[in-house]
Amino acid sequence: MPVIAISTWALHKTIGVSYPDSPAGGRTSKMIHSKRTTELVDLPGEVRKNGYSRVELCHFHIPSREAEYTLKLKNAFRHAGVKLQTLLIDDGDITHPQNGARDTEWIKGWIDTAAQLGAEAVRVIAGDETWSEESANLAEQNLKSIIDHAKGLGVKVRIENWHELLSKPGQVLELLTRVGEGLGLCIDFGNWSGPSKYADLSLIASKAETAHAKADFIDASTLDEADYQKCIDLVVAHGFNGPYVIVNGGKGDDEWEAIFQQAEFIQSALM
Numbered sequence: 001m002p003v004i005a006i007s008t009w010a011l012h013k014t015i016g017v018s019y020p021d022s023p024a025g026g027r028t029s030k031m032i033h034s035k036r037t038t039e040l041v042d043l044p045g046e047v048r049k050n051g052y053s054r055v056e057l058c059h060f061h062i063p064s065r066e067a068e069y070t071l072k073l074k075n076a077f078r079h080a081g082v083k084l085q086t087l088l089i090d091d092g093d094i095t096h097p098q099n100g101a102r103d104t105e106w107i108k109g110w111i112d113t114a115a116q117l118g119a120e121a122v123r124v125i126a127g128d129e130t131w132s133e134e135s136a137n138l139a140e141q142n143l144k145s146i147i148d149h150a151k152g153l154g155v156k157v158r159i160e161n162w163h164e165l166l167s168k169p170g171q172v173l174e175l176l177t178r179v180g181e182g183l184g185l186c187i188d189f190g191n192w193s194g195p196s197k198y199a200d201l202s203l204i205a206s207k208a209e210t211a212h213a214k215a216d217f218i219d220a221s222t223l224d225e226a227d228y229q230k231c232i233d234l235v236v237a238h239g240f241n242g243p244y245v246i247v248n249g250g251k252g253d254d255e256w257e258a259i260f261q262q263a264e265f266i267q268s269a270l271m
Helices: 008-015 040-049 067-080 100-117 133-151 169-179 197-207 225-237 255-269
Strands: 004-007 054-058 083-088 121-123 156-160 183-188 208-213 217-219 244-246
Touching (some): 004 083, 004 255, 008 040, 008 054, 067 083, 083 100, 100 121, 100 133, 169 183, 169 197, 183 197, 225 255
Parallel strands (some): 004 054, 054 083, 121 156, 156 183, 183 208, 208 244
């Protein structure tokens, strides 16, 4: 059976509140959905109750980074028997000519939080600048610094085929080669589009350690099964056997039903 993890982004409406945080400004709170049903600290138990044992946690879903809260959340994962697979650090531009150093230090601070929570890994943004020798050098330099920091805390570091710097497969592969040991890849099915989507994903699939198995929904109950099957087939063809992370909570309010639908499709696609 495939290993399936649940991203808190797939439960964005269920959690209902986000706490945006960026290197440029302080933390705030923002109501996302008035019908929220679950506090983050209760989510590990709900994940286990619904039959799953791995979570990827968006940094902006964490209401507090105080030691008392992070310990409480870590214990909630432990008591539920749910592994915190990855903390998704969804901000920061380490390739920015002026702010790259600042953003790198901000990311390191969130890696400290990941370690406090007991996360296995973090996924960081490789950069928002257009690919050039200068931006690639900054990404390489700052990622190596991030990896050194994370290694001392026992946390792995991954990038994703996401944002401007890694908008093409050749750039993903070159950055992985430049940085070398200690940098992993999460492949996301939905970040690239257009006629070259499947060919582009195929070029990086052999490097992937995890997969954001992002499905498209045609409507509230209908998966784009053709696209989903092609994405699953291409990573399998390149030897992928890591966790499939469900990222899309669907177009309706019942996010768990959308998760079940995607998980069942993944399982059937791999039979």
